[in-house]
Amino acid sequence: MSKKNTWTLILFLCMGCLAGVILSELLSNVSALSFLIKTADMVWEPKADLNLIKYDLYIQVKLNLLTMLTIAVAFLLYRKL
Structure with a gap:
């Protein structure tokens, strides 16, 4: 199991944000x-x-519902680590 830290959380949230923008x-x-x-x-x-x-x-900052949903999914995936 990997060690959770702040940088991993930031990476997950950035990837979730990027996925939301692409979608x-x-x-x-x-x-x-x-x-x-x-x-x-x-x-x-x-x-x-x-x-x-x-x-x-x-x-x-431009936010939409889809981006917020993908950020929430990324956070949930981080918690599952």
Whole structure:
């Protein structure tokens, strides 16, 4: 049995997220499953100008139901390790 650690969990969650994105793209033409691939955009834009340091960061996350389901499956698979 393999040892569970944080990096393994992160790997499983990233793979689940990637699987969800790929499945969403493959199912985008199926109108009966449109409720699974409708995305919700979350945007976070922290900015600061402190005269010494200036930064502008743009982070956007697009989630849909299918991606969240594949992340949940990946987490369950991780727990089964």
